[in-house]
Amino acid sequence: MILDRVKPLDAILATAQKKSLHRSLGWLQLTLLGIGCVIGTGIFVLTAVGAQKAGPGLMVAFAIAGAVCIVAALCYAEIAAMIPVAGSAYTYSYATIGEFFAWTVGWALIMEYAIAASAVSVGWSGYFSGTVLGGLGIHLPVWLSAGPLALGGVEGGLINLPALLIALLVTGLLVIGTSESAKVNAVLVMIKVTALTAFVALTLTSAEFDTSHFNPFLPAGIFGGWGTGVGAVGAAATMFFAYVGFDAVSTAAEETKDPQRNVPIGLVGSLLFCTVFYILVAAGAIGTLGGQPLMDAMGLPLEAGSPELARQCALPQFADALVCSNEPLAHVLKVLGFTAVGNAIGLAAFVALPSVILVLIFGQTRIFFVMSRDGLLPERLSRVHPRFHTPHIVTIITGLAVAIGAAFFPVGQLADISNAGTLYAFAMVAIAVMVLRVKDPARRRHFRVPLVWLVAPATIIGCVLLFFNLPTAAMLFLPGWGALGVVIYFAYSRSRSHLGKGIVEVVDDVAGQETMVPMAPE
Template identity: 80%
Template structure:
């Protein structure tokens, strides 16, 4: 049977106890890591995408996505504190629902990390071209080199997003050389991003340009929009979910955390609540000052990232619209007379987003390591460079694919596809928590999900709800990727699995010399 291999939880925890990683992170540091990974492309860039899908209903979209994340975070808090090991949802699934389903989760996470890194690269490109090149250096990057063909179309001027591809390759090179991100550097970047967003909120909400009339109509595309288009407040929530998913970064830092049973739940839920309030206020400030009504066609919002939207945005009446901006928040501040502050916000995004790409790519190597350690992926993928002591093979492969995705796809489409994999992983975490309550009720749980009988099913239902409200292409990508993963599993992984060969406890001597992992593996 394919569901017969369940890894003993005691063996997983025994591996964690023998790891060489130092437990140095406290609750405040964890919260900073969570905030640092959450605040990124999602709010700096996807604000314009969300407004095109839902208009002022973007504020409701943030609330809907945040509500799903809150229940998911509670499930993550219990299991991450209970099983403080690398691998996140993959490892949790291996200990509860078995190897086959754990493989599907790990396979989905591999896709999610790579596509999320590509999305962040595209988001960084917009601020680089708009703020650094145009505003500071007076250089206007040609459209052919600033956008991929799937956002503007060849005849419309888009050929390749060169800055996005280059930043992905640059970060890949740094990872191969052994660059790591310290907690102090991360804290500085978090401070930069939070300060920039705080300034944005203060300037927009107190601006004379702010008007409640700009929120009318509040739901121009309706609450649900049209199924398969990803429009309406719910469709926008499915996209803006990308702006939240960094909270599970804290769970992957559990192995470096002092007293994880106490500090991991604080870091998870604290960072999520902090960012939720921020997002709603940012959306209110942006829409209330310059408006956020979507460009409509036939009674529906024009598809975000489409050729048609690019053509509409080229028209004089829409050229300065929020929904047409590649650097939404900086654009808003320039429009209301704060060009200097807007440029500083653009610089903040320019400085902070590459570190997000770094932790995403690094996080993917951790998933590869854990799966390779279990025998489910070839040892070649975790081969360590003799000089740099980094997994150069898998890093180079991953970085190259990320650069290709960043070069040719728009940020909205990338975010939607990444969300599909993330939602599946979160769903499986909720399943794992509920199963462990039944199969291992006596194990110590310093944090218990209140009313799990309600929170667990709500998490599963919320993930499914957001998934089915993604655009059709994003929904289809996950099962297609999953089918490819099944071929890999049955042709290679199942017969090479160490657990399948009776090897239960696996040690990590093969990569004991690697640099310590960067706490945090997500950003939005």
């Protein structure tokens, strides 16, 4: 049977219990942690993509995506507190619903993290080219700063060189070993929050703010149509990318005072704060500059990242359009005349986003590493460099894949594909929570999902709803990638699985070393 291999939860917990974690975090620290980890890539980079999908309905899209994340976060918190070890949803699935489904989750996470890192690299490239180089009077030719039109880039584009180079640079840093200081991360959080607060204050009080820009509010309706990826829900499926990172709060449950009270406050509080903040940013951007999407002949928004959208955005009359910008927030302020503040926001993104790329690539290699040590992938991949003491092989493989994706594809397409994998993983975590409630109801839980038989199904329904409102290409990519994974599982992994051979091995840290202190991906 393919569902007969479940890793013993007691063996996993025995390893976790060797750690003595001091419970020192309160609800305020958890809330601030969540805010810092969530605010980042999505709001800096994808605001233009979301506006193209939903127009002013982008504000509704943020609310929908935030609601799905809140219920998913509660499920994640319960199981993360029970199984506080490396491997994320892959490990949780292995300990509850078995090796086969754990493999599918791990395989999806490998894809999710790598493609998300590519998306962030492309977003960083937009701010680097527009704010940093543009501020110096340097303008990269189109063929060096955008992917080819055939892949959703712009006319005349050949390769996004800055995105390629930042991905390779971060990969190099991870190979030689690096650490992220909590103090550095705190500074980056302050930079991001301050920049966005300035944006909201300037745009909402600007003389250019005009309520007529919000009409029509939902140009593509709530649902734009099957497989179109447009409308408020289609935009929510993309803007889901702006919320990923809340798992930092759930994984801190073991270090939280009174987790039953403080974990849900931290999770829901940080997500609610970010949702309101995002809605205000969207309102400021659309109210001042306008956010109506460019439409096709059938009256639907052109697909974000499509060749036709790239062609129209190249026309002079759309030079200032929000939906055509690669650095949307900085672009809005520059058009309004706040050039210095716009440049400051661009610099904030330029400084903060590489750390997100680093964390995403690190997270992908951690999943890759644990699966390799479980025997499901070639164990050669989990070898550690003799000098740098890092899993250099998987890091280099991951970095090259990330760089290639960043070099040739637009940010919107990459984010949608990444979200498909994330939504699948979150749905599986919700299933795992319900399975454990039935199979092991007496197990100690530092945090219990309130109304689990309502919250967990709501998580699954929400993830399915968003998944089926992604563009068709993104929806098809996940099952295609999954089918490849199933072939590899039965052709290679199942026969070499350590658990299948009776070996129960728990890997909690990469080769027992600490190469960095990661923040959650944003």
